Amino acid sequence: MIKLTNKNLIAIRNIAFLSFLSIISCDSIEDKKGRFLLKGNEKMDENDSKSAISFYEEAIKLDSSYFDAYYNKAMAHLKVNQLDEAIHSLDDAIKVKPDDFESYFQRGLAFLDNGEFYKSREDALKLKKLNDQSWKSYFLSGLVEEKLKNYPEALSSFEKAVSLDPKNSDLLVNQATLLYYLKQPETALQILEKAEIVNPTEPNLHNLRSMIYFDAKLYPEALEAVEKAIALDKGQAYFYNNKGLYLMYLGKMEDGLELINQSLKMDSKNPYALRNKGIYYVFKGDKVTALQFLNDLSENYPDMDLVQEYLQKAQAL
Structure with missing residues (x-):
């Protein structure tokens, strides 16, 4: 039988420690970066x-x-x-x-959110070269052209995207949105029906439907639709702003103003909420305050719906 002395034990411990160090030192850069x-x-x-x-x-x-x-x-x-x-x-x-497709797609979306529309358009063109059979190529292109207010081109891109992925509710809602911008509300409603079959819990389809109903002066229907949107997504400022507008048109002025102010707390730069406050003060007969809102909007957003109409009403007070 071999008896281990303290000296032997120390040597064994040292060997074990050195072996451990050897393992660590042999850990490759590939392993280390993979762990990070x-x-x-x-x-x-x-x-x-x-x-x-x-x-x-x-x-x-x-x-x-x-x-x-x-x-x-x-x-x-x-x-x-x-x-x-x-x-x-x-x-x-x-x-x-x-040539990584997803990198160009994500960068194009980031450019879009950053207000760099022409750079985003370049990435959309690159996506089409890399894969002209992906809905994402046309989705990004549609978003860019929408931002640049090239609505027919944007609609064409979304239609192509839908043809490549017809069960994508986001694409259908974007297609319907462009039809709404192009003053084709009946066709937009038909597309929204398709989107609802695909995904009834998509809040934006209900919000867009509410906007179409509002333009048709169907105010109770507009309110019901936007309430569905809010029930599905309570974090969107523009849903509350739309509901506030509809309530004002239904005679519930203070309830409407409360929601418009709530929307502005969520997004203080939303010009549509500022417009709606101007409309509120027109309804209340407060010419000075109404003009404070509507004059600025008329200068900066002259083509915004209802701005010129209510500016004239404010001036006539």
Whole structure:
């Protein structure tokens, strides 16, 4: 029987420790960067975008050509509305993979949200070159042309997108929205019926339907439709603004104003809510306050529905 002395035990412990160090030192950069990526993904699942970004940055320090880290970092920035940072990360991702479809799609959407419409249009064109059979190529194109107020071109793009993915309720609602802008309300309502069959819980279809009913002076129906939209999504400022307008037209002035003010608290820059406040003061016979709202809107948004009508009414008070 071999007896182990303290000296033998120390030697064994040292060997074990050295073996552990050897394992650590042999840990490849590939393994390390992969762990940082996974940690970042875990933080994204926990809705901790800030920590996720830090982990992705650590991965990038180890490999400046790590596509997944750049792309996921961009998604983390988007989640917290850091549009410039997201665009920069997607730029880096595209440098690594110049033909990655999803990177161009996400960057195009980010450009759109950032007000860089022509850059978004360039990404839409790139998407069509990469894959002209994807609905996303035409969806982005439609969104861009809508922002640029090229409504016939936008409608054509959404129609193409729908033909490629006819069960996509978002595409159908966008198609209906363009028809509404182009003063084709009956056709828009028909498209909304299709969208509702596909996805009855899509709040935007109910909101758009309410707007069409309002234009047709069907105020109770408009109110009922927008209330469905709010029940499905309580976080959209413009739903409350529309409901406030409809209530005013139904004679519930103070209830309407309360909802319009609630909408402005959620989005203080919404010109439609400011218009509706101007309309409120016209109804109340307050010429001075009404003109404060409506004169500015007439100058900055001269083509907005109801602005010129209520400006004239305010001036006549």
